[in-house]
Amino acid sequence: MIDSHCHLTAPEFSADIADVIARAKTAGVQTLVTISDEMSDLPKCRALSATHDDIFFTVGVHPHHAKDFDITRDIQLLREASTHPKCRGIGEIGLDYHYMNSPQDTQQRVFEAQLALAKELNLPAVVHCREAVEDVWTIVNHVKPEKLVIHCCTEKWDDVKRFVDAGYLLSFTGIVTYPKAADIRETVKQCPIMSMMVETDAPFLAPVPHRGKRCEPAHVMDTAKVVAEIKGVSLTELDAVTTATAVKFFGL
Numbered sequence: 001m002i003d004s005h006c007h008l009t010a011p012e013f014s015a016d017i018a019d020v021i022a023r024a025k026t027a028g029v030q031t032l033v034t035i036s037d038e039m040s041d042l043p044k045c046r047a048l049s050a051t052h053d054d055i056f057f058t059v060g061v062h063p064h065h066a067k068d069f070d071i072t073r074d075i076q077l078l079r080e081a082s083t084h085p086k087c088r089g090i091g092e093i094g095l096d097y098h099y100m101n102s103p104q105d106t107q108q109r110v111f112e113a114q115l116a117l118a119k120e121l122n123l124p125a126v127v128h129c130r131e132a133v134e135d136v137w138t139i140v141n142h143v144k145p146e147k148l149v150i151h152c153c154t155e156k157w158d159d160v161k162r163f164v165d166a167g168y169l170l171s172f173t174g175i176v177t178y179p180k181a182a183d184i185r186e187t188v189k190q191c192p193i194m195s196m197m198v199e200t201d202a203p204f205l206a207p208v209p210h211r212g213k214r215c216e217p218a219h220v221m222d223t224a225k226v227v228a229e230i231k232g233v234s235l236t237e238l239d240a241v242t243t244a245t246a247v248k249f250f251g252l
């Protein structure tokens, strides 16, 4: 099993990261892809990836921090950072109109610039989309990157089907285990098993039965169990298919 999206450089893990990684391995989660949120994550990701063969990372700036992004300076810094042998993607990038921590037009410009960089470098784009699916689609359809995942997919199938039809992936978090998430379980049901990955988004969104606690990569198994149930396959089969998809997507 692979946790295709976690934030191991988050302060929530600073005290016990070695134990967190060890628990993931014990649970059968061999490979971890740690995702950057802001420029200051880059050196932390490089340092962490050096400690374990099975930790890879992405570089990019979250829409929350778009207001701090200097396109001329930071695109070049991301381009340089992406040459590291453990860097496997650009992310997370995207649009978040729920929190709106950065102005909408700034988010759009910063997303489009980073998405174009992913295309230029032929790296997968890890996309965050919250209450912004129409604008995310417009920008994706304009840039047309080679590889892309809508991470922590919380959208209705009718809204994200076009991404799958275009050859992109959807990735599901612990939210699929929450009682009120019937719409998201319906999206899981409709999405072809070949077009999905599973992730934790740790330290956030712990699946049931860990809900409310700090999430960690070992918990991806609880999400995978629920996704397997919805798809009507065994956990072993879901693991095999989603692991192969993540290996191909990130070039692991």
Ligand SMILES: [Zn+2]
Pocket (backbone or CB within 6 Å): 092, 127, 128, 129, 151, 152
């Ligand atoms: Zn996100």
Ligand SMILES: [Zn+2]
Pocket (backbone or CB within 6 Å): 005, 007, 035, 092, 201
């Ligand atoms: Zn994330």
